[in-house]
Amino acid sequence: MLQELKPALKMVLLLTIATGLVYPGVITGLCQVFFKNAANGSLIRQNGHVIGSALIGQNFTRPEYFHPRPSAAGNDGYDPTASSGSNLGPTSQKLFDRLKAAADQFRKDNPDFKGPIPADALTASGSGLDPEISVANAQAQAARVAKARGISVDAVDKLVASATEARSLGFLGEPRVNVLGLNLALDQQFSKK
Amino acid sequence: MTTNGILQILAYFLVILLLAKPVGTFMARLFEGKRTFLHGALRPLETLVYKLVGVDETVEQRWTHYTASLLAFSIFSFLFVYALQRLQGLLPLNPQGFNHTNVSPDLAFNTAISFVTNTNWQAYTPESTLSYFVQMTALTVQNFVSAAAGIAVAIAVIRGFARQQVNSLGNFWVDLTRATLYILLPVSIVAALLLCANGVIQNFEPYTVAKTLEGAKQVIAQGPVASQEAIKMLGTNGGGFFNANSAHPFENPTPFTNFIQIILIFFIPAGLTYTFGVMVGDRRQGWAIFAACAVLFFAGVFTCYWAEQKGNPNFAKLGVETHATAGQAGGNMEGKETRFGIAASALFATVTTDASCGAVNGMHDSFTPIGGLVPLFNIQTGEVIFGGVGAGLYGILLYAILAVFIAGLMVGRTPEYIGKKIEQKEVKMAMLALLATAFAILVFAAISSVIPFNSPTKDAKGQAVAQSYWNPPGPATANFNNNGPHGFSEALYAYTSAAGNNGSAFAGINANTPWYNFTLGLAMLIGRFLFLIPLLAAAGSLAKKKRVPATTGTFPTHGPMFVGLLVGTVLLVGALTFFPALALGPIVEHFLMQDGKFFSLLAFPLWS
Structure with missing residues (x-):
């Protein structure tokens, strides 16, 4: 085995340079040239300041905004330096209590909404940074947002419909609504009350 | 289950089926030393590597020599990854200023073994632990070379069957x-x-500092992710650039990228089944292996999908929609992303554990008991359902050896596979590999369920004054994020994942303590090397043998009968070894969940 040590060391060094420096360097160069916006995090700017990323969820609590899913990332949720799910299992009392509290809150926030609550509205996502909610979740919140902004539910529903992203290639994943995108569109079309 | 969900699964399988032949043919040509369409561009680079390293490409190695080269390479890889992590404070590309205090010696040990063995178990949160430089030069590199080493071993084992009367x-x-x-x-x-x-x-x-629409501060982690993401999936490594892995929108932003990622997982392993057929000179042998993998794949993915779509009956009582409707996915959405929903999450979880990938796009810890049982059992059966790059193929060949051995016992004939007599040495080596992995899983999980480290004591102000070095939170069970059978499942999954070189987790468990870092590291070493070395030994012995021509008495290993036998062997060995442990974890939890039973965490003091 001793005579193998020399080629082994050289091989590790060589492949480290090739796959650890050259490869990511070249990819970074190409991505920065061809896909600059995506490569830098699909950041959204307003008046020159970064207000977030189209891909990273952020918290909303005010009634005039659509609310994202509960988040387990960081202490206050939606912390991109601590992406995480709750990792609570199906027989966890803590999870059950959390869901119950979230269900009560959702009913309180959206008194006009009857019927079963969409599953994504109460459950925490895997990343804790889920930027999206289901279409049914957005529709369930529409009446509240409309009331808070003093506009018609119909107008909000229309906005939700136009913000809905279909399945990739028509069949992959689920249809969904980007919360930050939808709230920005709201602010743009209807002034806050 | 929805029609669209089933369509996603079938479309995925169709892509894999169509890729197997071209990818497999390419690899067979490559490793048989024939020219491929890439040789024009890459052959000069290849010869340059040999020149720089001092390798004579015409010299062949015996199995002992081949293994020694692999071990020497792995040892230097380990030292590099360890050193780079501990020295990150002195190295460039470190905008967040991480240093050695972010990576304790036991964590660096665990991570180094984890990436060298193609496991990619992560006891740390990458975005708050490692610099870009370390992610690239230590982790991305190992994503490449540990995968390449796996492919190399698989090719060597295939040569054991393909060649005759040679030593190399x-x-x-x-x-x-x-x-x-x-x-x-x-x-x-x-x-x-x-x-x-x-x-x-x-x-x-x-990291970008954003001021959100409601005025809060949000720090958005950045980094060279795409370059690592590609090889993380292709090399069935699975170590995320971020803690949330492929659930993170920066790693896996759309259902389309998700589809690419799961295709990358099976890209090489499915191709290798065809490579096997080509190299042993009988393509049907390769397709038989492919068929056995396909059967097990469908059984797993539909069980998982069914369980996750059915969801948790106790949540339905809270007035939550658990059925899929036009506007939402229903089912068990805890730990899953909206864009993936139930079907794409169940598919990902199955594929990542069929192979020894271990990337996740949803949190397995929050899956229903049966939904979580599928990934757990997939890993325990050795990740042979197409499997990890290389590791999957040599794993299923091990089961093929056992299958013909069992068939031979039943009819009283010396078993043969691909014309090679399977004798004492091969069966012994196959059993050694199986037992070593099972031992690492069951023994360590059992010890971690009972081992009593001292609970930390606190002074009047609540400051910790004394704690066990090995496990500061107290007993090893204090690290669980869930209590009851699910807590045991977390430990069982951890050692299963480590010994299977998978790297996924029931991630609630806090595994970043010296006890877990050390024992999980040990389990990874056992799972990689005590599996692969016996297989190479068996291959060395097979290569020496003559191929005996098939006669009317030969048991054919390319038909449905053999496929059934192979599937049966995988399931039987897995079930016999792990059923008692599974009964204590996910199986009993399933019945408790149906009964509406919940568990609170025990009041162990939390480690901070």
């Missing part, structure tokens, strides 16, 4: 170089660009 299995350095240069790098470059075009980030910027 090929040259490790040549196989390693070719796997990296002709397969992993080109596909990774294409995949990384495709991922970035669809939103995966790739930069060296410091």
